[in-house]
Amino acid sequence: MRLSRYFLPTLKETPSEAQIASHRLMLRAGMINQTSAGIYSWLPLGLRVLQKIETIIAEEQNRIGCHRVLMPTLQPASLWRESGRYDDYGKEMLRFRDRHDREMLYGPTNEEVITDIVRQYVKSYRSLPQTLYQISWKFRDEIRPRFGVMRGREFLMKDGYSFDINYEGAKASYEKIFESYLVTFRRLGLTAIPVQANSGAIGGNLSHEFQIVAPTGESMIYYDAAYDTLGDQDMTLARLQNLYAAADEKHDPYNCPIPLENVKTARGIEVGHIFYFGTKYSKAMNLTVQGPHSETIIPEMGSYGIGVSRLVGAIIESSHDEDGIIWPTSVAPFHIGLINTKIGDERLDKIAEELYQTFQKQGFDVLYDDRNERIGVKFADMDLMGLPWQVVVGNKTLDQKTLEIKNRKTGERQDLSFEEGLRYLHHHLGTL
Ligand code: ATP
Ligand code: MG
Numbered sequence: 001m002r003l004s005r006y007f008l009p010t011l012k013e014t015p016s017e018a019q020i021a022s023h024r025l026m027l028r029a030g031m032i033n034q035t036s037a038g039i040y041s042w043l044p045l046g047l048r049v050l051q052k053i054e055t056i057i058a059e060e061q062n063r064i065g066c067h068r069v070l071m072p073t074l075q076p077a078s079l080w081r082e083s084g085r086y087d088d089y090g091k092e093m094l095r096f097r098d099r100h101d102r103e104m105l106y107g108p109t110n111e112e113v114i115t116d117i118v119r120q121y122v123k124s125y126r127s128l129p130q131t132l133y134q135i136s137w138k139f140r141d142e143i144r145p146r147f148g149v150m151r152g153r154e155f156l157m158k159d160g161y162s163f164d165i166n167y168e169g170a171k172a173s174y175e176k177i178f179e180s181y182l183v184t185f186r187r188l189g190l191t192a193i194p195v196q197a198n199s200g201a202i203g204g205n206l207s208h209e210f211q212i213v214a215p216t217g218e219s220m221i222y223y224d225a226a227y228d229t230l231g232d233q234d235m236t237l238a239r240l241q242n243l244y245a246a247a248d249e250k251h252d253p254y255n256c257p258i259p260l261e262n263v264k265t266a267r268g269i270e271v272g273h274i275f276y277f278g279t280k281y282s283k284a285m286n287l288t289v290q291g292p293h294s295e296t297i298i299p300e301m302g303s304y305g306i307g308v309s310r311l312v313g314a315i316i317e318s319s320h321d322e323d324g325i326i327w328p329t330s331v332a333p334f335h336i337g338l339i340n341t342k343i344g345d346e347r348l349d350k351i352a353e354e355l356y357q358t359f360q361k362q363g364f365d366v367l368y369d370d371r372n373e374r375i376g377v378k379f380a381d382m383d384l385m386g387l388p389w390q391v392v393v394g395n396k397t398l399d400q401k402t403l404e405i406k407n408r409k410t411g412e413r414q415d416l417s418f419e420e421g422l423r424y425l426h427h428h429l430g431t432l
Helices: 021-028 044-063 077-083 111-121 167-187 225-229 280-284 308-318 346-361 375-385 395-400 418-429
Strands: 032-036 039-042 074-076 094-097 103-106 130-139 154-164 193-196 206-213 219-224 245-247 263-278 300-307 336-340 366-369 389-393 402-407 413-417
Touching: 021 308, 039 044, 044 130, 044 154, 044 167, 044 308, 074 077, 077 103, 077 111, 077 280, 111 130, 111 154, 111 280, 111 300, 154 167, 154 308, 167 193, 167 206, 167 263, 167 300, 193 219, 206 219, 206 245, 206 308, 219 225, 225 263, 263 280, 263 308, 280 300, 300 308, 336 346, 336 375, 346 366, 346 389, 346 395, 366 375, 389 418, 395 402, 402 418, 413 418
Parallel strands: 193 245, 336 366, 336 389
Antiparallel strands: 032 039, 074 103, 094 103, 130 154, 154 300, 193 206, 206 263, 219 245, 219 263, 263 300, 389 402, 402 413
C-alpha cells in the first residue's frame, strides 16, 4: 500500500473525548470514526486489524470442529417470547416494528435464533454433538457507551452455541472451547485469565470470563499470584483447574481458596465469556431429539462469546507506549512500514520503489510512506500506527548500501545490507 494513495486520516492532536489510551490511539491512527454514541465506522487501517482478529478466531473455532454460520442481525420478538426473555431483557434491547407492525429487535445475542434453526433440522441424537458459531454485529443500547470500541452499542462478536445429548457431552464441549480460547487469545498476543463468573441474564451454572489484566479494565478480578508466572505452555485447562480466579460478583473473600498472601487483585477487560446453561432454551423452545431407544432427549446447550471489536482496544491497552500502538505481528495491519526519507531524490525513489515491489513479491504486507512529508512527521506517524518493523531508506542507503531496520517494540535499530535485511525480516516475521 502506498501511503500517498491510502485513506489514513491520522490526527496530530489528542482527541479530547477519549479517556483511555486505546481510544485515543485508534482515533489518532485513523482506525475508526464515530458516527454516534457507541457506534463507529471502521476505516481501512482499523478494518485490517479487525479482519485479522476475526480470521484467527475463525481458524481456531474451525480447528476444534465448530461450524460457521451467519444469522440475521434483525430478529422477530416472537422467538424471544418463546424463550421468555423478551420482557426480561430490558432497555439494552433495541426494539422496533416493521411496516406490517410486526415486533422486531436488533439481536444483542442469538440463543433463540440458533435454537430455532437446530430444532427444525436436528431430530436424532446421531446428529449431536454440534457447535455452530458466527461472527456478526450485535446491538445493545448500553446506558453509558464509553472507551471507544471497548463498550460500544454496536459491536462485533463471535458467538457460538453447543448442543449435546447429556451433561457429560455439554461439559466436554465447554472444555473444548475453554482450551481453544486460551490458544486464540495467545495467538492474538494476549494472556487471558479465565475467571469464574456469574452467569447473569443468560442463566445457568457453569461460566467463565476471559479477562485481560489492564488498569483501564471495567471488571475487578481476584486471582492466584501463580498466574503471573505461568508460561504459555502452562495455560491449559488441566493446569488452570487447580488455580483460582474469580470476577468481582463471584468472589467471596471469606471463602477464597487462595492463601491470603497469594491473592492478587487487578482490573480486567472481559474479552470472552462462556456459559453452560443446560436445557434452558431447548426446553422453553421445544427442541428435542430422539435417543438410541426412541426416548425423547432435551439437548443441553452452552454459549460462547468473544468480543471481536473490543479486542482491538484490549490489544492496544496491553501493547502501546507514549509514541503509539505496538501491534503483535499476528494482528498488525501491515508487517512493515517502508520509509523513504527523501522523496524526490531520484536514486532513493528508485531504490524504495524496487524494495516496495520486492517486499510484496516476497509475501510481506508493506505500507510504503511515499508522501512528500517532513521526515519527523513520517517517523511519528509510523510509530503511532505501530507496525512491527520499520525499514528506512536514506543517506546511508546511498553511501553504504544498507537499510535501517527498526523494531517498533524494542526500538532496536540495525543497518543491514539489502540481502541480510530481507533474510532478517523473513526470519522474524516467520514468512520463510
Ligand atoms: P460486559 O460485562 O462487558 O457488559 P457482557 O457480559 O454483557 O459484557 P456477553 O454477553 O458475555 O457480554 O458478550 C460476550 C462478549 O462480547 C463479552 O465478553 C465482551 O467481550 C463483548 N461485549 C459485550 N458487550 C460489549 C459492548 N458493549 N461493546 C463491545 N464488546 C462487548
Ligand atoms: Mg459477560
